[in-house]
Every structure is written in C-alpha cells, then in structure tokens.
Amino acid sequence: MKILILMSLILCLPLLALAQPKSPQSRKLFPYDYTIDDLPNGLRLVTVPTDYPNLVALYIVVQAGSRNEVEAGKTGFAHFFEHIMFRGSENYTAERREAIFKRAGAETNAYTSDDRTVYHATFSKDDLDPIMKMEADRFMRLKYALPEFQTESLAVKGEYDKNSANPIRQLFERLRETAFNKHTYSHTTMGFIKDIEAMPTQYDYSLEFFRRFYRPEYTTVVIVGDVTRPQAVDLTRKYFGEWKRGNYVADIPAEPAQTGPRISHIDWPSPTLPIVAVAFRGPAYSDVTKDKMALDLLASVAFGQNSDLYQKLVLKEQKVETLGASFDDQMDPELFAVFARIKDPKDSDYVRDQILETYKRYTTELISQAKLDATRSRLRYGFAMTMNSSNAIASALAPFISLRRSPETIDKLAVVMDAITPQDIRDMAKKYFRDESRTIVTLASKAKESAKNDAKEGEK
Amino acid sequence: MQRQITTLLITFAVVMPLLARPGFANTPKTMATKISSTLLPNRSPLVTFRIIFMTGAASDPSGKEGVAALTAAMIAQGGTRTISYEQIVEAMYPMATSFDSQIDKEMTVFTGTTHVDNLDKYYDLISQMLLDPGFRADDFTRLKTDAINFLKVLLRQSNDEELGKEYLYNVIYQRHPYGHHNIGTIGSIEKLTLDDVRAFYKANYTQANTVMGLAGGYPKELPAKVETDFAKLPAGRQARVKVDRPKLASGMHISIIKRETRATALSLGFPINVTRADKDWPALAVVASWFGQHRSSNSYLYQQLREARGLNYGDYAYIEYFPRGMFQFTPDPNQGRRSQIFQIWIRPVVPENGHFVLRAALYEYDKLVRDGMSKEAFEATREFLTKYNNILTQTQDSQLGYALDSRYYNIPDYVTYMREQLAKLTLHDVNRAIRKYLKSDAMRIAIITRDAESLRDAIINNKPSPITYNSPKPKGITEEDKVIENYKLNVKPEAVVIVPVEKVFE
Numbered sequence: 001m002k003i004l005i006l007m008s009l010i011l012c013l014p015l016l017a018l019a020q021p022k023s024p025q026s027r028k029l030f031p032y033d034y035t036i037d038d039l040p041n042g043l044r045l046v047t048v049p050t051d052y053p054n055l056v057a058l059y060i061v062v063q064a065g066s067r068n069e070v071e072a073g074k075t076g077f078a079h080f081f082e083h084i085m086f087r088g089s090e091n092y093t094a095e096r097r098e099a100i101f102k103r104a105g106a107e108t109n110a111y112t113s114d115d116r117t118v119y120h121a122t123f124s125k126d127d128l129d130p131i132m133k134m135e136a137d138r139f140m141r142l143k144y145a146l147p148e149f150q151t152e153s154l155a156v157k158g159e160y161d162k163n164s165a166n167p168i169r170q171l172f173e174r175l176r177e178t179a180f181n182k183h184t185y186s187h188t189t190m191g192f193i194k195d196i197e198a199m200p201t202q203y204d205y206s207l208e209f210f211r212r213f214y215r216p217e218y219t220t221v222v223i224v225g226d227v228t229r230p231q232a233v234d235l236t237r238k239y240f241g242e243w244k245r246g247n248y249v250a251d252i253p254a255e256p257a258q259t260g261p262r263i264s265h266i267d268w269p270s271p272t273l274p275i276v277a278v279a280f281r282g283p284a285y286s287d288v289t290k291d292k293m294a295l296d297l298l299a300s301v302a303f304g305q306n307s308d309l310y311q312k313l314v315l316k317e318q319k320v321e322t323l324g325a326s327f328d329d330q331m332d333p334e335l336f337a338v339f340a341r342i343k344d345p346k347d348s349d350y351v352r353d354q355i356l357e358t359y360k361r362y363t364t365e366l367i368s369q370a371k372l373d374a375t376r377s378r379l380r381y382g383f384a385m386t387m388n389s390s391n392a393i394a395s396a397l398a399p400f401i402s403l404r405r406s407p408e409t410i411d412k413l414a415v416v417m418d419a420i421t422p423q424d425i426r427d428m429a430k431k432y433f434r435d436e437s438r439t440i441v442t443l444a445s446k447a448k449e450s451a452k453n454d455a456k457e458g459e460k
Numbered sequence: 461m462q463r464q465i466t467t468l469l470i471t472f473a474v475v476m477p478l479l480a481r482p483g484f485a486n487t488p489k490t491m492a493t494k495i496s497s498t499l500l501p502n503r504s505p506l507v508t509f510r511i512i513f514m515t516g517a518a519s520d521p522s523g524k525e526g527v528a529a530l531t532a533a534m535i536a537q538g539g540t541r542t543i544s545y546e547q548i549v550e551a552m553y554p555m556a557t558s559f560d561s562q563i564d565k566e567m568t569v570f571t572g573t574t575h576v577d578n579l580d581k582y583y584d585l586i587s588q589m590l591l592d593p594g595f596r597a598d599d600f601t602r603l604k605t606d607a608i609n610f611l612k613v614l615l616r617q618s619n620d621e622e623l624g625k626e627y628l629y630n631v632i633y634q635r636h637p638y639g640h641h642n643i644g645t646i647g648s649i650e651k652l653t654l655d656d657v658r659a660f661y662k663a664n665y666t667q668a669n670t671v672m673g674l675a676g677g678y679p680k681e682l683p684a685k686v687e688t689d690f691a692k693l694p695a696g697r698q699a700r701v702k703v704d705r706p707k708l709a710s711g712m713h714i715s716i717i718k719r720e721t722r723a724t725a726l727s728l729g730f731p732i733n734v735t736r737a738d739k740d741w742p743a744l745a746v747v748a749s750w751f752g753q754h755r756s757s758n759s760y761l762y763q764q765l766r767e768a769r770g771l772n773y774g775d776y777a778y779i780e781y782f783p784r785g786m787f788q789f790t791p792d793p794n795q796g797r798r799s800q801i802f803q804i805w806i807r808p809v810v811p812e813n814g815h816f817v818l819r820a821a822l823y824e825y826d827k828l829v830r831d832g833m834s835k836e837a838f839e840a841t842r843e844f845l846t847k848y849n850n851i852l853t854q855t856q857d858s859q860l861g862y863a864l865d866s867r868y869y870n871i872p873d874y875v876t877y878m879r880e881q882l883a884k885l886t887l888h889d890v891n892r893a894i895r896k897y898l899k900s901d902a903m904r905i906a907i908i909t910r911d912a913e914s915l916r917d918a919i920i921n922n923k924p925s926p927i928t929y930n931s932p933k934p935k936g937i938t939e940e941d942k943v944i945e946n947y948k949l950n951v952k953p954e955a956v957v958i959v960p961v962e963k964v965f966e
Binding site: 031051052053054055098099102103104105106107122123124126127306373374375377378379380381382383384385388389390391392 | 502503504505506550553554555556557573574575577578757758789840843844845846847848849850851854855856857875
C-alpha cells in the first residue's frame with residue numbers, strides 16, 4: 001500500500017512543523033513557528049527552528065524560472081543558469097565548493113521549474129557560517145569563463161538527450177506547446193532543443209540573465225533546523241548585506257482565452273505503450289479564491305487511485321497501466337491534465353473517452369460530503385506526513401515561498417480548503433472543463449508491427 | 461537538474477515492490493513484559509511505529525524458502541480476521557497513511573507513521589493486522605503471485621543492477637541460511653500453502669521475538685497499551701538460526717548471467733568478518749565511504765570511472781546490505797545481519813567496455829588493498845562521515861530505525877557512537893583494517909550481459925581490452941588505461957560460468 005499524495009498537495013502544503021504543542025486549535029497546516037526578516041536590499045530571510053538536532057537545511061529560492069524566458073530563442077536559460085551557478089565564483093572554485101560541502105557532510109542539489117530555481121543543502125549546523133559565506137559569493141560574485149560555459153551547455157544538452165528517451169517528457173513538451181501560444185508556459189523548463197543547441201553562443205546573454213534575476217528582491221533565504229533567528233539574521237546580513245538591488249521586471253505575456261479544442265499527436269519512433277493526455281486550462285495558485293483548491297480536491301476524487309476511473313481502468317478492466325492527474329500550483333494559469341498509459345493501442349480511443357466522460361461527469365454530479373471530507377483529510381494529513389525532517393520542511397516550504405514569499409500562504413490555503421463544498425467543486429468543474437478550453441495530445445509507436453509488440457513490452 | 465512533472469514521472473516509473481527485510485536483536489527484556497521496546501518520545505505531531513520480529517528469510521525451513529516473506533506480506537498487505545484488505549485501504553485513505561513490511565535475513569520490520577490526530581484509529585488497525593491476521597485465501601493468491609512475479613519478471617527481467625547484487629549474495633551464501641533471496645525461490649514459493657504461513661506465524665511471531673519501536677508525540681500510555689496487546693502472542697523463546705561465516709572455495713569466481721539486455725552490469729564482493737557490532741567497523745566505514753560513498757561524487761571509484769572516464773552513471777562500495785540503492789540515497793534501517801560482505805557496485809556500461817571496467821574495478825580494489833588510504837583522504841572522509849551520519853538519521857523514522865539497529869548490534873546511539881569512534885580513529889587503524897578485512901582471495905563476481913560467451917572468452921584468455929573515448933583524456937588516465945587494458949585476472953576457466961537468466965532464483 002503506498003501513500004498517494006497529490007502533486008499539487010506536495011507543492012501547496014509546506015512541511016508540518018516539528019515542534020508543536022498539541023492544542024485543539026493547532027490545526028495549522030504549517031504548524032512550525034517561523035520568522036521573516038527583510039534586508040534593505042530586498043532580500044528576505046525566513047527562519048524556522050525545529051527540534052531535529054544537529055542539522056540545518058538551507059534553501060535559497062529565486063523567483064525566476066522558465067516562465068521568465070520571454071525572449072525568442074532563449075528557452076531553457078533559467079535551467080541552464082542553474083547549472084552555471086556551480087561553476088565557481090570570485091572566491092571559490094568549483095573544486096573548493098565541493099570540498100567544503102564534503103567536509104560539511106552535506107547533501108546538496110538544485111532544481112529549476114516554471115516559476116522558481118531552488119538551491120538547497122542540508123548539513124551540520126556547525127557549518128552554517130562557512131556555507132552561507134560561500135553561497136553568498138556565488139549569488140553576488142558568480143564567475144565563469146567561456147570554455148566552462150560552453151562545456152556546461154553540452155551537459156545541458158546531455159540532460160535533454162537523456163530525457164528525450166522518455167515518451168512522457170516529449171508528450172508534456174507537446175502538450176505545453178499546443179495548449180499555450182503566447183504565455184511562456186508554452187515551453188518547458190528544459191527548453192526547446194534548438195535553443196539548447198544555440199546555448200554555447202549565448203555567453204553574453206547568460207551574464208544578462210544573472211544581472212536581471214539573481215537579485216535580492218527575487219531571492220529568499222530559507223533556513224530550517226537547528227538554528228536560532230539571531231544567528232540566521234546575523235549571517236544573512238553579514239554575507240548578503242552588500243548585494244545590490246536590481247530593477248528588472250519581466251513582462252510575461254498573458255495567454256488569451258482558448259476558443260476551440262486543440263489536438264496533437266506524436267509518432268514515437270520505437271516500440272512503446274501509447275499515452276494520452278487530456279487537459280483543460282485551469283486557474284493559477286490562489287490562497288484567496290476557491291478555484292484552484294476545489295480542482296485539487298476534484299483531481300484526487302476523480303482521477304486518484306481511489307477514484308472510480310482508476311478502479312475501472314487500472315484494476316478491473318486492466319486496460320491502463322498508469323493513470324494520474326497533474327495540476328501544479330503556478331504563478332499564472334496552469335493546465336489541469338490527466339495522463340494515461342495504455343496497455344493495448346486498440347484501447348486508446350476508449351481510454352480517452354473514459355477520461356472525457358469522467359471530466360464531464362463532475363460538471364453535473366455532486367461529490368458526496370463524506371467523500372469530500374475524506375479527501376480533504378487525506379490532503380491535510382498527506383501534507384503533514386511529508387514534513388518529517390528539517391530538509392523535508394524546507395523542501396515543502398520552497399514552492400510557497402516562490403509563490404507568495406511567506407509560509408502564511410499555506411494556512412490561508414487551508415482556510416480556503418476547509419470552506420469548499422461539493423457545489424463549489426461542481427461549479428469549478430463546469431467553469432473550467434469546457435470543450436473550447438481543452439487540449440488532447442496522444443503518443444503512439446509509429447510502425448504497425450511495433451504496435452503489436454507494444455502490448456507485450458512494458459515500460460522498463 | 462530541472463524539476464517538472466516530477467510526480468508524473470514518479471507515477472509513470474516502474475517501481476519495485478518493497479523487498480521484505482529480516483533482522484535480529486540480542487537485547488535484554490524489560491522486567492515485567494515479554495516484548496522489548498525502543499522508545500523515542502518527542503513533540504512531533506507524527507507518531508512512527510517500527511515493530512520488529514526477530515525472524516526472517518534465514519528462518520525459512522528447507523524447501524519452504526519464501527515463507528517468511530509471504531507471511532510478512534500477508535500481515536501488512538492482507539486483511540485481518542474481521543476486516544478485508546480493501547476495507548483497510550479505505551480506512552487508511554483519509555489518514556493518508558499505510559502499513560508496510562520489510563523483510564531481511566534476521567529481522568522483519570513493520571512500519572508506519574500517522575498523525576497523532578489519527579493515532580487511535582491507526583493503531584487499532586495495525587494491531588489487528590499484526591495480532592489477528594486473516595490469512596485469507598484471496599490475499600494469499602494475490603501475494604503469492606506477486607512474489608513469484610517479483611523474482612521472475614521484475615528482478616530477472618527489469619532490473620539488471622538489483623539482479624546482479626542479489627545474485628552475488630546468492631553465490632557468496634550458497635548452502636548457507638542467507639543463501640536465497642529474501643522473497644524466496646520461484647520453485648519453493650509455488651509450493652507454499654496457507655498452512656505453511658500459519659505455521660510460520662505461530663512459531664515465529666512470539667513475544668520473545670518482538671521489539672516495539674515507537675517515536676513521536678504519542679501519549680505516554682501507548683507503550684504500556686502495546687505491551688498489553690502483544691501479550692496475546694505466544695511467549696516463545698529467543699532462538700537464533702545458526703549463522704556461520706560462509707565458506708568459499710578460494711580463487712576468483714565469476715558468474716555471467718546471460719540476458720537479452722542493452723548494457724553490462726557488474727557486482728563484485730566477498731564475505732567480511734565485521735559487522736556494526738565490531739570495534740573495527742568504524743574504520744571500515746571510512747574506507748567504504750572514501751572508496752565508494754553511495755550515489756555521491758565523493759566516491760573515489762565514481763571519480764575514477766565516471767568523472768574521469770565517463771564509463772557509466774556511478775560506481776560505489778559497501779560493507780552492509782543495501783537493497784534498492786538505485787532508488788534511494790540512504791539505506792533503509794533494520795536489516796541487521798550477523799554476516800556481511802564487502803561489495804563493489806559498477807553501474808551498467810556499454811558491453812564493449814565490460815571487460816575493461818571489470819579490470820578497472822579489480823585494479824582499483826587491488827590498489828586499495830596494496831596502498832591503503834592517504835592521510836588527506838582519511839581526514840576528509842572522516843570529517844564527511846562524522847557529519848553525514850546526521851543526514852542518515854534526519855527523520856524521525858530513520859532515527860527510530862537506527863536506534864533499533866543499535867540495540868541489535870549492542871552499540872550506543874549511532875550518531876554519538878560514530879562521532880566518538882571516528883574522532884579516535886587514526887590513518888594507521890584504517891589501513892590496518894583494510895589489510896585485515898579487505899584482502900580476499902575469494903572474490904566473487906556477478907555480471908549481467910547479453911554476449912556472455914564472448915565476455916567469458918575474453919576473461920579466461922586475458923584478451924587485451926583497449927578503450928577509446930570521445931574526448932581527449934589527461935596523461936595520467938591514458939597511462940593508467942594501458943595498465944588496466946591488459947590487467948591479468950587470476951581466474952581459472954572453470955571458475956567462469958555462464959548462467960541463463962531463466963535459471964536464476966528458481
């Protein structure tokens with residue numbers, strides 16, 4: 001039995017607090033005490049002391065992602081830049097960085113998505129000072145030469161190549177491209193291959209990207225663990241205080257309303273199981289309006305592992321190998337998408353139609369109160385359960401920091417969640433699951449004979 | 461890395477079912493009760509259970525290999541006497557939780573975490589699952605099929621890396637209680653009956669074998685309640701299966717599993733006479749961390765084979781059993797054993813480089829044994845490990861797991877113990893430990909590859925295995941390559957056998 005946690009839930013809900021006295025009204029979704037301190041240059045510090053001893057999790061959240069790639073030919077740059085951030089700075093070579101992290105016994109990495117880039121490390125609390133100093137150096141004084149820049153662009157291309165073997169990624173890329181025309185969500189975080197191939201020649205643009213977005217007003221330092229507020233504030237001021245505020249604001253084009261259903265198909269060159277994605281334009285993240293949260297709950301009820309559709313297609317009829325919904329919390333309106341990988345190509349149309357029928361069903365049918373309550377409970381506790389270490393708490397907090405720059409948004413979201421009724425869910429389904437807002441993308445093996453083998457081969 | 465549609469990708473990945481894990485414990489019993497306990501109360505809103513039964517695959521009766529695993533599965537993934545499994549899943553849904561089992565040779569652990577709000581309901585369910593299992597026929601059919609499929613399809617056909625590691629263990633522990641995969645063998649699982657499972661449960665799920673692990677913000681009455689409830693189990697006696705050091709014929713032995721697969725996977729190893737209970741373990745832990753820290757670019761092997769030469773995704777070394785390493789950054793606790801192996805994991809390479817990389821791994825191993833570690837490497841690794849141990853125990857669940865393992869191995873709190881031991885360690889200790897424990901003349905190797913015959917031929921004839929790269933390499937590497945390309949493997953032709961994959965785990 002596996003814990004089923006909605007992706008949006010993981011994204012929405014920060015980690016549960018570690019140290020919280022048990023009181024009847026402490027039903028806060030983020031039950032940890034935290035403090036917010038702002039530097040004059042616009043940098044924000046969020047400190048969350050926990051009872052987990054000896055470790056601190058340092059998460060530096062930059063509010064820049066692939067969404068900010070507004071110029072033509074520059075897709076994939078936020079992600080590429082994340083790679084460049086490891087190539088050395090004024091006072092620390094890449095090798096010295098590695099050595100310092102090793103001696104700190106650290107677990108460290110970074111990631112980029114549509115709306116944010118997150119640099120994170122979990123390490124012994126005794127090393128907070130030297131690591132803050134080192135991190136500040138790369139955020140303020142990043143330094144890399146052209147050859148390293150060009151070598152790194154090959155690594156990024158390598159990442160694209162390795163990903164391209166996975167049909168799901170290609171499908172997702174096509175879905176975004178088809179559903180969005182103007183908004184920057186039309187490209188994925190990885191970017192278009194032609195832009196990735198052009199990266200080696202974009203050294204000057206990379207410096208421009210750094211200058212625009214790697215600025216204190218777009219950055220939040222999150223420290224969770226065996227730390228005190230005075231300690232965190234002191235180190236942040238000491239090492240990040242000199243950072244200069246910027247003045248660039250990206251002009252993200254709004255996506256116009258979709259006026260008719262869209263469809264696209266990918267011919268996959270090798271044997272694989274067919275995949276179908278059925279998506280609708282959905283709302284952006286909000287901790288005030290009901291739209292997003294209502295649909296999050298619906299995603300679990302209608303397409304989760306306990307749903308009628310899953311029971312039918314995956315367990316009883318066994319026509320579908322995997323089924324799931326994807327509906328992230330994003331800055332701008334995002335897609336509500338359902339993906340299914342089908343065992344036999346001849347069932348592709350049937351599965352697509354079953355998904356469409358399920359979408360339609362909830363535009364008229366009310367979910368029972370009992371089901372809604374159980375789902376709400378599941379989301380609440382699912383979120384609570386993910387926060388089982390300082391690192392996990394910081395990790396859960398990061399998306400919310402990038403969305404609203406404060407953990408407060410999590411509890412506002414919980415208030416919205418608790419107020420949702422079955423009628424709200426039906427209303428939102430009706431509002432968003434309209435034919436003219438729909439995009440369907442399918443993927444299947446090209447050759448006819450390979451289609452026969454698809455039924456026997458599984459995804460390895 | 462770019463993180464998008466992560467959950468989607470995870471959902472769409474093929475996931476291996478949890479391998480059951482076994483364990484042991486030589487702990488003194490508490491005064492008035494029969495079960496033992498390890499308690500870690502704190503102010504967390506979460507409550508974690510790790511309930512160990514000191515029984516596992518090493519206790520499988522001959523001819524019934526797999527019964528321990530199947531019994532554990534029937535408990536954690538089957539209905540109770542009064543509630544069906546589907547009803548259990550339904551009841552756990554709003555709690556967003558589950559109850560899982562993990563089996564190894566010596567211990568079986570049942571784990572689950574719940575929010576304290578749901579503690580009563582959750583404990584009610586799991587205590588029934590453990591104390592009043594249904595052993596229902598429909599669950600039995602499903603779980604027996606799952607077990608066979610796990611070995612036949614998932615392990616044999618979908619995961620060369622795990623296959624190589626598990627087969628290596630089977631080879632090293634032939635004719636030994638550890639000699640079969642924890643899940644069993646296909647032939648014996650097929651013959652198991654519900655009565656076998658009931659008998660195994662009755663004989664092994666006793667109070668004497670129970671160690672209750674509890675962590676979190678639970679009410680202080682809970683431990684006493686669990687003790688009272690578990691008095692329902694037969695008292696039993698602590699009886700341990702006799703586990704000797706495996707006796708291996710000397711000389712290198714290589715098993716090449718022939719399988720229709722794109723790349724060549726390798727696992728190498730031999731038994732060592734050191735477990736976490738021994739005073740030399742911290743020294744060997746430093747060696748393993750330096751030589752091959754799991755999934756870390758700190759690993760020396762990783763630097764030599766991946767970083768410098770671009771041969772594969774990673775190369776690591778271990779002194780404790782670590783299944784599912786490809787899916788995790790840290791090992792699951794509660795797989796304590798009385799016998800361990802030193803193991804090198806070489807992730808898949810292109811077949812053309814199979815012979816070269818086998819030589820490279822042995823070349824590096826020989827160098828380790830001959831030259832030991834340098835002062836610089838020792839100090840950097842010691843510092844890393846002292847602090848990294850905090851990462852191993854950063855969650856409540858892992859803290860509890862390590863506490864239970866410390867109990868098993870009769871050592872103090874792991875992080876404190878290691879900090880103290882590492883501080884006292886010297887370079888001399890570490891190099892002495894290498895010479896004493898890592899020098900073996902009975903290396904066992906498992907290779908998974910398609911063209912087994914030509915690889916075997918190349919190995920037994922010590923054919924040169926030149927390597928070419930797609931970019932220029934530093935002189936140090938090319939000079940070393942000249943040595944590796946012709947590195948003589950001291951292996952007799954009769955000690956290099958080809959095994960068709962269909963025979964494995966039968």
